Amino acid sequence: MKEFLVELTTIxxxxxxxxxxxxxxxxxxxxAEELATAGHLVRLWRPxxxxRSIGLWCAADEAELYEKVLGTLPLWPWMTAAVTPVQPHPNDPGRAGGAN
Known part of the structure; x- marks a missing residue:
């Protein structure tokens, strides 16, 4: 699955x-709890x-993110989303196996 940084604003x-x-x-x-259990919602923050909320979400691709993940949120009709695909960084301390 790919990771996406998503900023959600609810009006x-x-x-x-x-x-x-x-x-x-x-x-x-x-x-949100169901999506976290299924591995689609990794972290969620509210400044x-x-x-607004900022979350780290996982999906196969951006289409799945919108259609089968974010689109299933009950507040989705009231939300705007800014989606940024992210990729692992070689110095990520949480990366399995550590840096090369």
């Missing part, structure tokens, strides 16, 4: 009832004081 449509927002956020948390 709740004006006039959306808080009950609907709460329902989608709860469903979002459950779906302090900001409305």
């Amino acid at each position: 709740v449509p004006e006039g959306t009832e808080s009950v609907e927002v709460d329902r989608r956020r709860a469903a979002e948390a459950a779906r 302090v004081g900001e409305l």
Whole structure:
């Protein structure tokens, strides 16, 4: 699988009832857990004081990332995404086998 750095910004449509927002956020948390268990969501961060999230996601390719991973998030219709494909760095301390 390939890795992608994804910046997600969620804008709740004006006039959306808080009950609907709460329902989608709860469903979002459950779906994120499922995607993590399946190996699609590696890490997720929210910068302090900001409305965006930054995550490290895995998928076979960018099409799968959009269609079968991000597109399954309950908040997806309210999100914008900036996707950057990433590749392993030879000096990554988490890389199996270490640097050559």
